Amino acid sequence: xxxxxxxxxFSGAAVSAATVMSAVATIGATMxxxxxVTGSKSLMKIGGVMSLVGGVGGLVAGAASAAxxxxxxxxxxxxxxxxxxxxxxxxxxxxxxxxxxxxxxLSPGLIEGGVQNLGGELAANAAGNMAAxxxxxxxxxxxxxxxxxxxxxITPAASEASSGIVSMTGPQATVTPMDTSIGVRAPADxxxxxNLGASFSSPQPSGGFWDSMSTWAERNKTLLNSGMxxxxxxxxxxxxxxxxxxxxxxxxDRLKLQSYGSQTANFAPGAIVTGGAR
Amino acid sequence: MxxxxxxxxxxxxxxxxxxxxxxxxxxxxxxxxxxxSERTRDLALEQLQGGADPExxxxxxxxxxxxxxxxxxxxxxxxxxxPAAVLxxxxxxxxxxxxxxxxxxxxxxxxxxxxxxxSFLQLIGVTPEKLQQMMAGGMPAEGGSxxxxxxxxxxxxxxxxxxxxxxxxxMP
Numbered sequence: 001x002x003x004x005x006x007x008x009x010f011s012g013a014a015v016s017a018a019t020v021m022s023a024v025a026t027i028g029a030t031m032x033x034x035x036x037v038t039g040s041k042s043l044m045k046i047g048g049v050m051s052l053v054g055g056v057g058g059l060v061a062g063a064a065s066a067a068x069x070x071x072x073x074x075x076x077x078x079x080x081x082x083x084x085x086x087x088x089x090x091x092x093x094x095x096x097x098x099x100x101x102x103x104x105x106l107s108p109g110l111i112e113g114g115v116q117n118l119g120g121e122l123a124a125n126a127a128g129n130m131a132a133x134x135x136x137x138x139x140x141x142x143x144x145x146x147x148x149x150x151x152x153x154i155t156p157a158a159s160e161a162s163s164g165i166v167s168m169t170g171p172q173a174t175v176t177p178m179d180t181s182i183g184v185r186a187p188a189d190x191x192x193x194x195n196l197g198a199s200f201s202s203p204q205p206s207g208g209f210w211d212s213m214s215t216w217a218e219r220n221k222t223l224l225n226s227g228m229x230x231x232x233x234x235x236x237x238x239x240x241x242x243x244x245x246x247x248x249x250x251x252x253d254r255l256k257l258q259s260y261g262s263q264t265a266n267f268a269p270g271a272i273v274t275g276g277a278r
Numbered sequence: 279m280x281x282x283x284x285x286x287x288x289x290x291x292x293x294x295x296x297x298x299x300x301x302x303x304x305x306x307x308x309x310x311x312x313x314x315s316e317r318t319r320d321l322a323l324e325q326l327q328g329g330a331d332p333e334x335x336x337x338x339x340x341x342x343x344x345x346x347x348x349x350x351x352x353x354x355x356x357x358x359x360x361p362a363a364v365l366x367x368x369x370x371x372x373x374x375x376x377x378x379x380x381x382x383x384x385x386x387x388x389x390x391x392x393x394x395x396x397s398f399l400q401l402i403g404v405t406p407e408k409l410q411q412m413m414a415g416g417m418p419a420e421g422g423s424x425x426x427x428x429x430x431x432x433x434x435x436x437x438x439x440x441x442x443x444x445x446x447x448x449m450p
Contacts, residue, residue: 023404030290206336
């Protein structure tokens with residue numbers, strides 16, 4: 001099956017926007033990993049950009065198909081990963097052509113440092129377990145599939161901050177359970193293998209493709225940074241809400257233990273009367 | 279196997295979700311069956327004659343990943359498919375190196391991975407225009423005022439407090 005034919009299969013398959021964004025984020029993260037192993041700065045740069053695009057896009061795609069208030073694994077994991085990238089590389093740095101800014105923005109040490117800083121702000125026991133997976137997702141270059149419990153309700157400020165991203169539900173194309181039966185048939189004519197043909201060339205060489213992506217990301221730097229603010233704000237708001245709930249629960253417990261006022265005095269008339277009655 | 283390829287495989291597996299590793303490994307096994315089947319032998323030989331072209335190698339693996347995705351009825355998660363694709367790329371490079379067709383260097387691995395990512399994104403129809411449409415669908419278009427887009431989340435400690443504090447302020 002030639003490249004065009006495989007592409008046609010995809011176009012007919014109607015891959016969802018959320019799946020596409022998930023692919024973008026995962027490709028970016030994977031490229032970053034390979035870039036770090038091989039020492040390829042350009043690969044790390046492209047990987048960082050695509051992770052950011054995929055993360056923000058995943059959030060948008062998730063919101064676009066929203067119906068509730070939960071930040072699901074795909075959007076949350078991708079968004080958390082993107083947040084980690086921004087914390088490390090300050091988004092726009094990854095988009096500059098300057099090698100110096102590139103190195104400082106995407107050095108693994110800085111990424112880890114950025115993630116640590118971000119992790120310090122996120123409580124590990126946030127209701128809905130958003131924070132710990134978010135930290136792990138941000139620390140892993142390859143996008144994680146993060147299981148989230150019932151997400152905490154986003155604070156009103158955060159909801160407002162999402163302006164248009166009203167409900168943070170995840171995409172409809174949710175990550176499948178780990179069903180290892182992916183149903184791959186044995187190689188046969190159904191794969192069209194014998195028609196794979198001699199042409200393995202993609203429509204556009206990778207150099208030109210990544211240049212166009214980088215150019216697009218550079219032009220939309222503000223959009224992506226704004227998206228990252230929304231993601232960061234939503235996560236921060238959710239985390240603060242969780243911390244607030246925890247604090248209030250602790251205060252209630254403390255009140256129960258220490259409060260004398262909560263006990264109703266026993267001024268029952270019978271006790272007074274009988275106590276003095278003869 | 280070449281140390282670079284081993285390090286790449288190990289790093290990709292380490293960074294992937296541990297819970298998805300069985301799925302990743304199953305995808306890799308399925309991909310190997312396709313790669314080494316009799317029907318692809320001619321194509322493999324053609325690759326050997328063509329030398330080490332990272333674009334061709336990456337593009338070929340991207341097509342393989344596409345085939346695996348469609349054959350899985352689109353149920354293979356991307357978080358597993360992409361790491362599996364890189365592992366298949368490593369497998370292909372190891373095969374070519376053993377056959378004496380290429381010398382695996384970090385640059386070759388990096389360029390092949392770049393080509394793999396580029397080809398796969400093109401395969402699923404990702405272009406800057408499509409991304410712009412997707413982004414515009416959920417956010418204001420580029421050029422709009424960032425201030426007008428979304429107010430920053432106000433930290434809880436900065437939220438205006440009712441007079442007299444929360445408890446007292448809530449009491450009638």
